[in-house]
Amino acid sequence: MTNTEKQYYKLIKNFAKIINSNLNVTEVLKMMAKNFTKTLDVKACTIFLLDRDWNVLKVRASYGLSDAYLNKGIVDAEKSIAETLSGKSVMIYDVTKDSRVQYPKEAKKEGIASILSVPITVTGKTIGVLRIYTSKPREFSEVDSEFISDLTDIGAAAIDNAQYFESFRDVCKLINKNLNLKEVLDSITKNVARSLITKGCAIFLLSKVENRLTLGSSYGLSDAYISKGPVEADKSIAECLEGKSVLISDATTDPRAQYRAEAEKEGIASILSIPISAKDQIIGVFRIYTAKPHIFTENEREFILSISEIGGIAIANARMYDRLKDEHESLINDAHQWFEFGRTTYIES
Numbered sequence: 001m002t003n004t005e006k007q008y009y010k011l012i013k014n015f016a017k018i019i020n021s022n023l024n025v026t027e028v029l030k031m032m033a034k035n036f037t038k039t040l041d042v043k044a045c046t047i048f049l050l051d052r053d054w055n056v057l058k059v060r061a062s063y064g065l066s067d068a069y070l071n072k073g074i075v076d077a078e079k080s081i082a083e084t085l086s087g088k089s090v091m092i093y094d095v096t097k098d099s100r101v102q103y104p105k106e107a108k109k110e111g112i113a114s115i116l117s118v119p120i121t122v123t124g125k126t127i128g129v130l131r132i133y134t135s136k137p138r139e140f141s142e143v144d145s146e147f148i149s150d151l152t153d154i155g156a157a158a159i160d161n162a163q164y165f166e167s168f169r170d171v172c173k174l175i176n177k178n179l180n181l182k183e184v185l186d187s188i189t190k191n192v193a194r195s196l197i198t199k200g201c202a203i204f205l206l207s208k209v210e211n212r213l214t215l216g217s218s219y220g221l222s223d224a225y226i227s228k229g230p231v232e233a234d235k236s237i238a239e240c241l242e243g244k245s246v247l248i249s250d251a252t253t254d255p256r257a258q259y260r261a262e263a264e265k266e267g268i269a270s271i272l273s274i275p276i277s278a279k280d281q282i283i284g285v286f287r288i289y290t291a292k293p294h295i296f297t298e299n300e301r302e303f304i305l306s307i308s309e310i311g312g313i314a315i316a317n318a319r320m321y322d323r324l325k326d327e328h329e330s331l332i333n334d335a336h337q338w339f340e341f342g343r344t345t346y347i348e349s
Helices: 003-021 025-040 082-086 104-110 142-177 181-196 238-242 260-266 298-348
Strands: 044-051 056-063 090-092 114-122 125-134 200-207 212-219 246-248 270-278 281-290
Touching (some): 003 025, 025 125, 056 125, 181 281, 281 298
Antiparallel strands (some): 200 212, 246 270
């Protein structure tokens, strides 16, 4: 077995341990960065995750680089080896002469000669970038690049699972300490949309009196689309209110989608609708919107279903709290009225 083969074998073994041992995103990423650096005998490794709100790459873990270099400035997704985010591995042989490097002076000062930039991809979506740094000019072979890329994909699955776990935990924490329904629903839609890296997310609450779905919260959708018109319960993916999860692959042509023209204008391709229930009653609908046709993986569906279930509990608890609060206030008002009546009667007598 050659030295390179030994390195690769060691990396695979270490990655298997990482994937099976931890659900903390930060720890998973730190272990990945350290293992790449040590096993490949390179200067450093950094893992960036993409912040789509600001279109920047944020450092989530690093090994072998100084704080000064890590804090050099914002890493713009469009200026820093941008091809990586389109799913391509990119080799920078000389950081001082390649225009794709955003901070060449800082890289030279740090003692960086070459960079291998590899996309971190989950179900066809690039969620971040892994970068290998060398202190001497190095041309990574195609075999090296492919192996690192394949191993990064395995690591991406661990990141994905850990992010789902943390997102679910964050929602549960908020529900446990907050009875403000709007804040809870806003947190759910934001967490789900960001975790799935999807176009948008919305929660509709069922009004049985009007037979309509009223918007409880949304994330990632325009005001124009949100205010497009009333969402009729019997016209808008009605099977969902029978307790079925429904995937509409093409929201612009499927007759089950109520506002097809508006969906096309908004740039919506697919819609996944999940029923929200509490005590065996359908109380709303959870919808995920994608910009491209998308088949949801088993992991994605399980995550959405889990959030939907906890969301149903949150809605039921918040409604019960509001009802008890209203009853309490009503009792206080009645007591005040009786007190005033008794006081007035006493004075008049």
